[in-house]
Amino acid sequence: MKLKQFQSHLQKEGIDLVFLIHPDSNIIYFTQMKPSFAFLLITPDTASLYLSKLDMPPSVKNLSVISLRKDWEKKASDPKVKKIGINKSSISLAYVEKLQKMYPHAKLIDISLTLNELRAQKTPDEIQKITKACSITSQAFNSLINKFSSKKFKTERDVAFFLEKFIREHDAELAFPTIVGSGKNSAVPHHVTGSSKLQKGFLQLDFGASYKNYCSDMSRSLYIGKPTAAEKDHYNLLHTAQTEPIKAVTLNKPFTELDKISRKHLGKYSSYFIHSLGHGVGVEIHEAPSFSEEAKQTIKQNHIFTIEPGIYFPGKYGIRIEDTLLFDGKAKILTTSPKELVILK
Amino acid sequence: MKLKQFQSHLQKEGIDLVFLIHPDSNIIYFTQMKPSFAFLLITPDTASLYLSKLDMPPSVKNLSVISLRKDWEKKASDPKVKKIGINKSSISLAYVEKLQKMYPHAKLIDISLTLNELRAQKTPDEIQKITKACSITSQAFNSLINKFSSKKFKTERDVAFFLEKFIREHDAELAFPTIVGSGKNSAVPHHVTGSSKLQKGFLQLDFGASYKNYCSDMSRSLYIGKPTAAEKDHYNLLHTAQTEPIKAVTLNKPFTELDKISRKHLGKYSSYFIHSLGHGVGVEIHEAPSFSEEAKQTIKQNHIFTIEPGIYFPGKYGIRIEDTLLFDGKAKILTTSPKELVILK
Numbered sequence A, B: 001m002k003l004k005q006f007q008s009h010l011q012k013e014g015i016d017l018v019f020l021i022h023p024d025s026n027i028i029y030f031t032q033m034k035p036s037f038a039f040l041l042i043t044p045d046t047a048s049l050y051l052s053k054l055d056m057p058p059s060v061k062n063l064s065v066i067s068l069r070k071d072w073e074k075k076a077s078d079p080k081v082k083k084i085g086i087n088k089s090s091i092s093l094a095y096v097e098k099l100q101k102m103y104p105h106a107k108l109i110d111i112s113l114t115l116n117e118l119r120a121q122k123t124p125d126e127i128q129k130i131t132k133a134c135s136i137t138s139q140a141f142n143s144l145i146n147k148f149s150s151k152k153f154k155t156e157r158d159v160a161f162f163l164e165k166f167i168r169e170h171d172a173e174l175a176f177p178t179i180v181g182s183g184k185n186s187a188v189p190h191h192v193t194g195s196s197k198l199q200k201g202f203l204q205l206d207f208g209a210s211y212k213n214y215c216s217d218m219s220r221s222l223y224i225g226k227p228t229a230a231e232k233d234h235y236n237l238l239h240t241a242q243t244e245p246i247k248a249v250t251l252n253k254p255f256t257e258l259d260k261i262s263r264k265h266l267g268k269y270s271s272y273f274i275h276s277l278g279h280g281v282g283v284e285i286h287e288a289p290s291f292s293e294e295a296k297q298t299i300k301q302n303h304i305f306t307i308e309p310g311i312y313f314p315g316k317y318g319i320r321i322e323d324t325l326l327f328d329g330k331a332k333i334l335t336t337s338p339k340e341l342v343i344l345k
Helices: A003-013 A025-031 A072-076 A093-102 A112-120 A124-147 A156-169 A183-187 A229-247 A255-272 B003-013 B025-031 B072-076 B093-102 B112-120 B124-147 B156-169 B183-187 B229-247 B255-272
Strands: A017-021 A038-042 A047-051 A064-067 A083-086 A107-110 A179-182 A201-207 A209-211 A218-224 A287-290 A303-307 A310-313 A317-320 A323-327 A331-333 A342-344 B017-021 B038-042 B047-051 B064-067 B083-086 B107-110 B179-182 B201-207 B209-211 B218-224 B287-290 B303-307 B310-313 B317-320 B323-327 B331-333 B342-344
Touching: A003 A038, A003 A112, A017 A025, A017 A093, A025 A038, A025 A047, A025 A112, A038 A072, A072 A093, A083 A093, A093 A107, A093 B093, A112 A287, A124 A156, A124 A201, A124 A209, A124 A218, A124 A303, A124 A323, A156 A179, A156 A201, A156 B156, A179 A183, A183 A201, A183 A317, A201 A317, A218 A229, A218 A317, A229 A255, A229 A303, A229 A310, A229 A317, A229 A323, A229 A331, A255 A303, A255 A310, B003 B038, B003 B112, B017 B025, B017 B093, B025 B038, B025 B047, B025 B112, B038 B072, B072 B093, B083 B093, B093 B107, B112 B287, B124 B156, B124 B201, B124 B209, B124 B218, B124 B303, B124 B323, B156 B179, B156 B201, B179 B183, B183 B201, B183 B317, B201 B317, B218 B229, B218 B317, B229 B255, B229 B303, B229 B310, B229 B317, B229 B323, B229 B331, B255 B303, B255 B310
Parallel strands: A017 A083, A047 A064, A083 A107, A218 A342, B017 B083, B047 B064, B083 B107, B218 B342
Antiparallel strands: A017 A038, A038 A047, A179 A201, A201 A218, A303 A323, A310 A317, A323 A331, B017 B038, B038 B047, B179 B201, B201 B218, B303 B323, B310 B317, B323 B331
8 A cells, every 4th residue: 555655646746636436446445445435535745534424434544534424525625726636437427527616726637547557566565465365265276176076066156155155264355256157157257156057067266355455366177077188188278378478477578478478379279268368456356457458568576467368169168277476576376276177076 | 127218218308329338237227237347338229238258148138239349439439429328427537538539529418317217116027126135135134043043153254154145045146245243343334244253232234135136135133142221222212213214105205204204213312323214225235216305306106215224322332223115005115024123142
């Protein structure tokens, strides 16, 4: 959490005030809580959280908490404010208009890129939390494969529930809705876990814990029954396409290069890899750094991101292997569960 | 789901196109799914969902599904479009600017109020789904009080987990993060359920199931141990302050009147009732109708809403009783769990 650095940036840029409005993940970032409703006002010297009385105030250094009242607009208004920072990709038009009314002479400036960049390079405290979230996630997976039995686990939901119970019992929450796809459901990357019966073939998992508001993200493909030679080949190819880009991780390398390496290894199967190779992870499950061509981002010290190639044969099956990694001079895999194809009986 | 009615409104108002962008709950409303990312374009005659390839397309009548691609902006652009409807309270400034670039000659018009109003009065299908969600919620509560034992339930999280498991096993999801507050935690209306040990005194629950994307919302206060006479009095007073406004529910009555009735019954304790009496429930846990003074809303046929007074003594304890109700000529309580104070041992 880099409030001081952010405030220095405001000072340098002559931004009088930054206005963050629920639901903006930057509020979670700066307050280390998930309020049900809040505004966060940051100036070069102060940070004030306007919080509903329904929530428990956080105890964060240098953050003052003000009870949110109907007259917050009057209180927040200040005619000296000339330059207001906003998060353009989150603030709604309704609040932009409210701000323009409150500060008719101020100029609105997008600070989302600055915040994204700041958040992408994690602090030691954030690294510790994400490492812990990844460790809980890996343990949940390991426990699942140890305890799996076709008697106890009959549906996709049974598998999801086992993982989620494990996560919750380890003082964490879910980072996002757990994906468990059996058989042809595994071919839909964002399959909605349901009451489908587990069947022979690939079983795709994609899940993560959130520890003290910091996320982890891991995918593994399991197999129920006996895989065919072709299925094994596809899995092994994907495995290589996941480990090779990790080997290529070095400082300042463009993320698009990692993507190219993975696709090169997938060869003719790369047309079945229908999403990007990865994304940053933090208080949001998807945050900076971005792997997109347009973003032109490169690997920096203390970036935390995923590497997750997949192959999806529509209507048949899909496989995806995903780790969350820290770059601290070299690539360090935080989700340590085994990546050999696990055969379940 | 009232796509046809909404399209008639567009026709009447001369709105060429409505642009809804993730995450807008109206997308859930019209598609009956929760996409990971999507745009929904509605004209007086058509409805097109631009969906990521990672999601499974929904099968909804009169809705065509288009694969979301990088060139969606070109495809969606149409110089004949002069009047575009947007949801001002959800669309981000970044997307407003994108729209203005795509349609430089079009006027943007806020259609959020129309959508709120449309959604507030539920269809038979929606009533059925919410009734089912409420029934699962009530059953979960009833099962908890039957199975409660201080040996099995040691922490707030144990209680939450029991309720959530029940909900999930009944083909539903959580409508929102379950609130379980024991002892002084019950005094924080939006307490974050944690590993706090259950202690003697009030145990506040606030939870709900979401069945096929439709929510339910229920709160109950339990007591562990033997309540004092004062505690019993507070509970009974609250009970009256919850049932009396329900008795007063009639067509066209302003929601603020229900609020007044509840506060009148709370008497000197009404200053400890720090939130509004209720809110509408649908695909969102909080949606129209609004109980606020400003909204000036009145009870209409097929409104579904909560009645939930609370008394919170900061640092001591809090109690809240909440039901989800349907108005179909008279008030019908959908969350049928008992409201007498349940004493747990």
